[in-house]
Amino acid sequence: MRAEDRRELVLEAATIVFGERGYVGATTDAVAKAAGVSQPYVVRMFGTKEALFLAVLERALDRLLDAFEIVLDEGGDIDEVRNRLGVAYGELLSDRGLLLCLMHAFVLGSDPAIGPAARRGFLRVYALLRERAGLSIDEAREFLGQGMLLNTLIGLRMAAEDAPEAAELVDSVAPTKADLVRRLARS
Amino acid sequence: MRAEDRRELVLEAATIVFGERGYVGATTDAVAKAAGVSQPYVVRMFGTKEALFLAVLERALDRLLDAFEIVLDEGGDIDEVRNRLGVAYGELLSDRGLLLCLMHAFVLGSDPAIGPAARRGFLRVYALLRERAGLSIDEAREFLGQGMLLNTLIGLRMAAEDAPEAAELVDSVAPTKADLVRRLARS
């Protein structure tokens, strides 16, 4: 296998593992096992666990922004675009761990290395919504709120709870993705 | 000092430390230093680090629900109540680390001990909004979305960023609390 492919493989595995256990809770050994390589090799490829997480974060943000760019390129009026941005965000659920890694980064703002990267990433998304998509401040705030709520429900594995309120809430936040959310919550 | 008071002191310190570094990243030693007691004593009081975090989580949820109950007891029409619930939520920013601890718990849904406690806590809040405050599904979703967005901005320490978009976003999400949010982001 080419080195480039192996790097991508490790990044995918790391996204899942960091998404599951968070930056501190995840071990480079768990990432290595998930990728089918040795632990020292993971460290060797990225230098440090911190650098690995930053690479995972960068990759996740790129995927998110790429998905949004595609929606913007398709054009349409502002309401259509906003809806399709929401749909595109929901599609990212299929990339396992991706939204969770973003969320884990977003609660580590006080970390001297991860904090600045996370803030810049969040602001890139905000700038895209405001400037490229043309959302007003209030529209952007609403949109981001629903995104963070979805992330939270995923982080909580809320769909694994069998209370009726849990189902009602998940259905409300992700009407077309409820089944996927349920599957993720149990895996 | 009475044992009860010392316990509360440790819980306060733990809330700040867990809020700053998360459940896994925080050490019982850091909590002990923040509370001015020895590390083994912290463990002795709560049994395990996990039990300490669960106690912090329970305390945070109780404070949140108490604040909401007070608003509900004051009465008023549904729009007033919703606004005052939002204000009450913002007031919790003054209790340092409280909202951050909730957020840290909310991304640990796959933890066998913390996950269930976090889900039940979130659902208690949701049930209060729906049943006691009388919000519709969509209203509750909107309300929670803005709450999670505020939590995220706090977690990111977004107000520490000096980009103009950062200020715009913080002002939009917490208009009356922007100064407090800025202060917290730098501490």
Add this chain to the structure above:
DNA sequence: GTCTATAGGATGATAGAC
């Protein structure tokens, strides 16, 4: 490029004195 072996450091928890 990739592995095995392991050093080195941090941390949760226990033992036991006062």
Add this chain to the structure above:
DNA sequence: GTCTATCATCCTATAGAC
């Protein structure tokens, strides 16, 4: 109730063989 001392474990990172 509270501390000091310390053990045992885990984990990142390095050394070095192939």
